Every structure is written in C-alpha cells, then in structure tokens.
Amino acid sequence: MLSKAKIKDIQSLQHKKFRSERNVFAAEGPKVVDEFLTTGYFECEQVFATPKWKGWQDEKLLATLGGKVQLIEEFELEKIAYYTTHNQVVALFKMPETPSIKAEKNNITILLDSIQDPGNLGTIIRTADWFGIKNIICSENTVDQYNNKVVQSTMASLGRVNVYYTNLEKWVDENHHVPLLAAILNGKPISSQAPLSEGVLMIGNEANGLSQVLIEKADEHITIPKLGGAESLNAAVATSIFLYELTKR
Numbered sequence: 462m463l464s465k466a467k468i469k470d471i472q473s474l475q476h477k478k479f480r481s482e483r484n485v486f487a488a489e490g491p492k493v494v495d496e497f498l499t500t501g502y503f504e505c506e507q508v509f510a511t512p513k514w515k516g517w518q519d520e521k522l523l524a525t526l527g528g529k530v531q532l533i534e535e536f537e538l539e540k541i542a543y544y545t546t547h548n549q550v551v552a553l554f555k556m557p558e559t560p561s562i563k564a565e566k567n568n569i570t571i572l573l574d575s576i577q578d579p580g581n582l583g584t585i586i587r588t589a590d591w592f593g594i595k596n597i598i599c600s601e602n603t604v605d606q607y608n609n610k611v612v613q614s615t616m617a618s619l620g621r622v623n624v625y626y627t628n629l630e631k632w633v634d635e636n637h638h639v640p641l642l643a644a645i646l647n648g649k650p651i652s653s654q655a656p657l658s659e660g661v662l663m664i665g666n667e668a669n670g671l672s673q674v675l676i677e678k679a680d681e682h683i684t685i686p687k688l689g690g691a692e693s694l695n696a697a698v699a700t701s702i703f704l705y706e707l708t709k710r
Contacts (some may be wrong), residue, residue: 463509471541471551472507475505477605484556486607487541490548491517495619498522498582502620503554509533509541510550543609556607562596564636567659571709572598574629575666576696579604583614584697585664590618592704598661599626633678636661641679644700645704647649648682648691657707664703667696 472489473479485506488494491514497503497520502586508530515523515532523530541551547597564570571589576582582604604611605625615622640660663679665671676682685694685702694702 463531463533463541463708468537468540470528471553471613474553475543475609477608480556480607481603485553486556486612487543487551487609488555488612489542489544489551489609490613492552493613493615494550494552496617497554497620498550499527500617500620502617503557505555506555507531508550508552509538510544510552511535511538514549527648534663544613545620559623559625561627562598562623565596565659566639568596569594569657569659569704570596570636570661571599571700572629572633572640572661572663573603573674573696574671575669576600576603576664577652578667578696579608579610581667581695581697582606582608583611583619585700586611586622586624587618588697588701588704589613589622592708594704595621595623597624598629599624600629601626601661612709621708629672630674630678633675639680642681642682642683643676643679643708644684644699645676645682646684648684650686651683651703651706652686654681654683654706656709660707662700662703662707664696664700667693 474485480486488497509534510530512532542548543550555647571594589664612619641663642660643663663671685699
C-alpha cells in the first residue's frame with residue numbers, strides 16, 4: 462500500500478521545481494518504462510507496478526531491479542500516474558548530468574528557441590532520433606525535457622538524444638564553425654537547399670518564431686513554401702520536414 466507521503470512525493474514530480482530538487486523524473490507505461498529499464502539509459506530509483514506488468518517481465522530484469530519494484534493496485538496507480546488512463550507501471554529515474562554540447566563536424570545539430578509546448582519538444586526529440594540526430598540545444602526557457610508529457614511523447618527516444626539547455630546567442634557565437642540555418646517564413650525554399658552533412662538547424666517558438674538576433678546570425682534562411690491558408694506550421698511538423706529535406710542523399 463502506498464503511503465500518502467509517497468503518493469504526494471511522486472505527484473510532486475509533475476513540477477519542474479521538485480524534479481530539480483530531487484534530480485528525479487517519472488516515466489509511465491510499459492513502452493517507455495520497459496525500454497528505459499532494459500537499455501539502462503537512466504538509472505532506476507524505483508518502480509511502482511501492477512502484478513500484470515510484473516507478470517510480463519523477464520525474470521533476469523526483475524532480478525537486477527531487486528527490491529526496487531513495489532507492487533500496487535490499479536487504484537493506487539491512478540493516484541500517481543500523470544495520465545488519466547492508467548498504464549500498469551510508473552517508474553522513477555535519476556536525471557543524468559548533461560555535459561556541454563558543441564556543434565559537431567559531420568553532424569547536424571538542432572537548436573530550439575523558446576519551444577513551450579511539451580508535445581512539440583517530445584515529438585522533436587523523437588524525430589531527431591529517427592533521423593540520427595544526437596544533439597539538441599535548447600534555450601533556457603524551453604520546456605523541460607523531463608516534463609511528463611515530453612517524456613511520454615518521446616517514446617523512449619529521450620535516452621538516445623542529448624538535450625542541452627543554455628544561452629543560445631552565446632552558444633551560437635561559440636559554435637559558428639558549421640553552417641547555421643534559420644527556419645523562418647520568408648526564407649528560400651527548403652527544396653533548393655543542398656543536403657547538409659553538418660550544420661545547425663534553428664527552430665523558433667511556436668507563436669513568435671526565432672529571435673531576431675538568431676536570424677541575423679544565420680548563414681542561410683530557409684522555409685517550407687506555403688500552398689494553403691494556414692498561418693504557420695506546428696514546430697514539430699516543420700522540424701520533421703526540414704530534417705527530411707536536409708538529410709536526403
């Protein structure tokens with residue numbers, strides 16, 4: 462039986478302040494939790510699961526977890542799960558230290574300016590993983606990568622992509638040894654851009670786009686030509702299209 466104190470502790474991890482204080486984040490659902498556990502992307506602190514989840518697990522995996530697995534009832538899981546539909550398991554993982562990341566030669570880096578929607582960030586991380594992008598640089602006011610919705614929407618890609626938060630203007634000045642491409646509404650069509658072997662793709666805020674300072678620092682301004690009447694594209698959708706075009710061979 463989960464104590465009221467433990468329930469409150471787990472629920473508090475829905476807030477960045479408490480995640481940072483404890484250096485722990487929560488993941489839920491068999492898909493994400495199972496991959497995190499089997500690959501060891503993150504160190505597991507504790508697992509809260511129903512007997513049904515445990516019955517599906519490999520005995521060797523359960524042995525490595527030892528006493529970290531606590532069996533609970535479904536009604537208890539509903540109290541600690543972020544989503545209203547319970548997912549059989551909630552696990553707590555330790556947040557690793559993220560070392561400083563630099564733009565790498567022969568690789569594409571994504572730079573995100575003030576992305577606010579957790580679903581967008583999670584999808585961008587998952588998209589980066591699909592295209593083999595290893596590093597994402599975020600402004601300090603971009604939504605936290607360990608936000609519950611971000612973690613779930615990455616579908617475990619969070620463990621394969623490095624996400625680093627920093628002052629973007631300073632980072633760009635220190636990493637201008639590769640081309641900087643700014644995604645804006647009035648740039649040149651992305652279809653006219655040659656495939657990129659290295660560089661930084663800069664994506665802006667959902668409502669306001671990239672800051673003017675970053676636009677001015679860019680070597681190229683690119684866009685996805687509009688054929689209809691929509692004012693703009695979702696940031697995650699736009700990132701997917703840009704990466705597809707930039708990585709075509």
